[in-house]
Amino acid sequence: MSQTSVPVQTLQPLHRRKGHWWRLMRKYLAVLQVSIANNIAYVTEVFFRALFLFVLVFILSQLWQTTYTLRHATLLNGFSIRDMIWYLLAAETIALSMPALTKRIDLEVRSGQLAxxxxxxxxxxxxxxxxxxxxxxxxxxxxxxxxxILALFIAGVPHLTWAGLLAWPVAVFLAICIEFVAYFCIGLLAFWTEETQSFTLIFSRLTLVLGGVLAPLDVFPEPFRYIARLLPFSTILYGPARTLVHFDLTQFYWLLVQQLITLGVGIIILMAVYRIALRRVTVNGG
Known part of the structure; x- marks a missing residue:
């Protein structure tokens, strides 16, 4: 009589499987905590980098104040000067907090540390x-x-809603995940090219221009506005920044759908590139 072998994993109690996943999560939570602690240790360096945001937002706010004055306008496509400054703050905060991810991955690949x-x-x-x-x-x-601090000094207290304040972290987290997937894919291109910083520069500039970091996409002319909103770059900067300043439930739902689709497609591409890259590590012996 033949015996059928049953995988041991299927016999494990449910609580043991949960314990296994929790141990995996704790491992990466520890990496997260170490990364936070290391960056806090150099908080002075991070602070001086943040001063660049101070200068950039101040310059852009002066340019937009001049634009509103010359056009004798109080609103531009639904944005007052106060809304515009707080939008610029939200978008620039996300854009300027991006670590040098591609440079690190690029270095690990080219130096052999990846093995x-x-x-x-x-x-x-x-x-x-x-x-x-x-x-x-x-x-x-x-x-x-x-x-x-700068926005309060220039524009005063913003007209934010509780819904926008609660939805903003969700939109920002998904935007951060999308950026990670995109830049990690670019970093892995070091397996085929000696330098990936040119690709990083192109992607970052497209994100700044088509992502609405200098101005919300609402003030762009048609059909450029419509096209820019459909592109994945708008899910990184424009969507989260507008969610904070001008929260709209319908647009927030559409943003979440767009972000999740972009993230899902990006993960599929990343896994494909990563698997091909691992084969090259095996072929090249690390």
Whole structure:
């Protein structure tokens, strides 16, 4: 009589499986905590980087104040000068808190350190995401503090809603995940090219222009406005910034759908590139 073998995993109680997933989560939470602690240790450097946000928002606010004055307008496509300044703050805070992810991945690939990273008892992608998220949170917090002080001084207290304040962190987190996937893919291109910074520059500039960092997409002329909103760049800067300043439930739902689709497609592309890259590590012997 033949015996059918049953996988041991299916016999494990449910609480043991949950314990296994919790141990995995704790591993990457520890990486996140270490990354935050390392960046807090150099908080002075992060603060001086945040001063660039101070200068940039101040210059852009002066340009927009001049624009409103010359046009004798109090509103531009629904944005008052106060809304515009707070929008610029929200968008620039996200844009300027991006760590040098591609440079680090690029260096690990070209120097061969990637082979040593892969033998660690952790997933390379999740490890880098936890490290990236910790650095991003510290920069985002510092940029927000510096930017809010400047915006309060220039424009005064904003007309924000509780719904917008609660929805903004969700939109920002998804935007951060989308950026991570995009820049990680660019960093892995070092397997085929000697330098990836040119690709990083192109993507970052497209994000700044088509993502609405200098002005909300609402003030762009048609059909450029419609096209820019459909592109994934708008999910990184314009969507989260507008959610904070001009919250609209319908547009927020559409933003979440767009962000989730963009993130899902990005993850599929990242996994495909990552698998091909791992084969090259095996072929080249690390």
């Amino acid at each position: 040593y990273q892969l033998i660690r008892p952790s997933n390379y992608l999740l490890y880098n995401f936890a490290h990236y998220l910790g650095e991003r949170l510290v920069r985002l917090t510092m940029n927000s503090v510096v930017g809010v």
